[in-house]
Amino acid sequence: MIKLMSIEKSYKTGSQQLKVLKGLDCHVREGEMVAIMGSSGSGKSTLLNILGLLDGFDNGEYVLSGESMAGLSERSAAKYRSRFLGFVFQSFNLIGFKTAMENVALPLYYQGVSRKERNVRAMEFLEKVGLTDWSEHLPNQLSGGQKQRVAIARALVGKPRVILADEPTGALDSTTSREVMSLLRELNGEGITMVVVTHENDIAELCDRIINLHDGQIVIDTVNV
């Protein structure tokens, strides 16, 4: 599903070139659930940006679902994002002035789905995460776990092939963390490929495979039994 070959990426910081990814190779198969670990500065978020088509790369090849993602235009990157990818963030990042349902429906707005259809599908996914009764609530009226479930529903609504989760449990207590992880696991069971960035070992343990990043390269790639 995801194939990265010798990905290189550097940033300009003042006059210096800071090389963040130094020829990274990685292959995530369809239906896999992979954890990406690493200390800060290891290149985790850069990798996630590149995987999420939110940032380009300098050298190498990125193949997503059989299509090359090298040198994408801004417009087609946005198109692939809305068609293939779903995002889940540590701080949920729900839009504060929109209700749970409106938040879930937002990706469909960018896919050009009609308003009526958007709301029907948003409700469908809210039901899937067990929040039907909370559809008219604003994010600040929801608990942390509920917010993350709304965010997951929002990531799912566009029927993505891959979900990229950036520290999805970072702001949650351990019980809620487990609930969220089992929800992700369940969705993975339905065939969606999961990439979870985390620094917590017990969260990483819940995935099929752990990729350890250090200094812009993969140092350990272990399969959980």
Added chain:
Amino acid sequence: MFNRDTWLEIANTVLSHPMRTALTGISIALGVFILVVMQGLGFGLQNGVKEQFADDAVNSIWVQSGRTQLSYRGNQANRRIQMRESDVEAMFNEMDTVHAYSRRIRIWGMQMESGDKAGNFPIRGVDPDHQMLENTKLSHGRYISQRDVDEATKVAVIGATLVEEIYDGENPVGTHLTIGGVLFRVVGSFDDPANRWENKMAYLPFSTAKKLFRAGNDKLDQIIIGTGDMPIAETTQLTDHLLTWFKERKSVHPDDQRGIWLENNNEEYERFQNIFIGIELFIWGIGLLTLLAGAVGVANILAIAVKERTKEIGVRKALGATSSSIVGLVVQESLTLMIVSGSLGLVLGVGLLEFVSPMIDHEYFKNPQVDFRIALLALGILALVGVLSGIGPALRAVSIRPVEALRDE
């Protein structure tokens, strides 16, 4: 860009941030409001001053004659110089263009009667341009026309004092007035508040007055030449040239001050033009400064608003929005806000002026209206500033990589 969904999205965003919306809206509405009101007051001042000094604001040369001081070419001093119609024709040959002119004769104390009212008033025989040169404001009817002069019709245009004393202030147009025993039809009336002397006059076609009351002789009292917007230097040059020419033609000594004299009011004209320009600059200065203050305020609020939305923009991007659609959304949003609140300010400002205008009655203050085009232009400029000040921060916001924008709590 203009589908229903986009508008709903904008309405949703705008209405969910009442504070931000109100602040931006108020600063735009206030900017346009103040601009409109200040412009209105400025124009009121300008209109008032213009009317007060209207007579001096027409650029003209007056040719008059008297008695000579000096003997010259075998003529004794104290000789009466008489202007004649033939002088007018000859004078035109000395000029490149004649913007306007009027011959003038005056006869004192004509007996005038209409119905059972009567009185003694002076008359003037004039050409049609006299209206412009004397700056006569008609209250009713029309002025003397070229046809009246050509055909020597018996029509009269009468001043406000006459209207008051013979017609009790009623509209005299269409009535008949006996002047020196001859029946005239009154075709118009005028009121010249800046020159109350003229209000006692009845203006008749030059030819009619000459034929009936001057026994057909070709003597003139004055010749008035309008010089339009001719610059002061040229007017002075023309005046000097005509004076020399007239003195030569009438055999008046070049140093004689009384035989022939030409008055031009171009110094006054220029002074009043400068006053008008000063007032106009004042109006524009205030307008532009108000606009600038408004624009700075709007730019400020929008920049902050967009910064506040960095996170939201990151989310939208991650959810499949293109950068251009986000910039478009921000710009369309601020534009909508500008137009709605700007129009509100416009309507309130114009409304206030309309409401206040009839209550103000002062010599130097009349008709405080605003040029609607100027108001719309101001609105346009504010909108442009709004768009430009929204674009910058929006572009910066979309250029931030979403994962980073979204990560830090």
